[in-house]
Amino acid sequence: MAADVKGELQAYDDINVTPMLDLAYVLLVVFIIMTTASVQGVKVNEPKTLAVNNLAKPQTRGITITADGQVYLDAYPVSMDQLRDSLAQYKAANPALPVVLKADAATQYDKVMEVLEIAKRLDITEIGLATKRLQ
Structure with missing residues (x-):
């Protein structure tokens, strides 16, 4: 001091x-x-649409189909049989299982239909189709 x-x-x-x-x-x-x-999932070129809905819900499973036809369940590559078995397990655990289908715009339509048929057989009714908003 x-x-x-x-x-x-x-x-x-x-x-x-x-x-x-x-x-x-x-x-x-x-x-x-x-x-x-921000880097989770598989990158695809989604088709564009005017309306985009927020489809994010808890326990939502994501199915991605690339341009070459490869199918991914939550960013892991799967065959159609593996997809069916995994979705059946998820459906047994959660009867109101929400699923979001994200496919590349160049994907063959039959691959999308195969995935939708699997969901229909498993009685999965909450299905969203991911698209991009038109600018």
């Missing part, structure tokens, strides 16, 4: 960077979480 009274200023010997590092780590964690959350 006596030094301050005489008008002398004392300089800090070091700067505390801990709060700045805490902020950097929090931003890094947020960036990692947001990046991994």
Whole structure:
């Protein structure tokens, strides 16, 4: 105190960077979480439509069909038999199982119909078709 009274200023010997590092780590964690959350699923060129509905519901299963006809269930490649068996298990656990079908615009129509037939046989009635909004 006596030094301050005489008008002398004392300089800090070091700067505390801990709060700045805490902020950097929090931003890094947020960036990692947001990046991994946005890359789930299989990329396809969806057909375009005027109306787009929000089809996201809890326990929704996603079926994706690529342009070459490969079928994915929740981003995992499956055959039609594996798709039927997996959907039957999900349907047994949740009778009101919601499913979203996302197919590439260049997909052969018969693949889409095969998936819809499997859903019909399993009595899955909540089916959404994912599209992109026309600009």
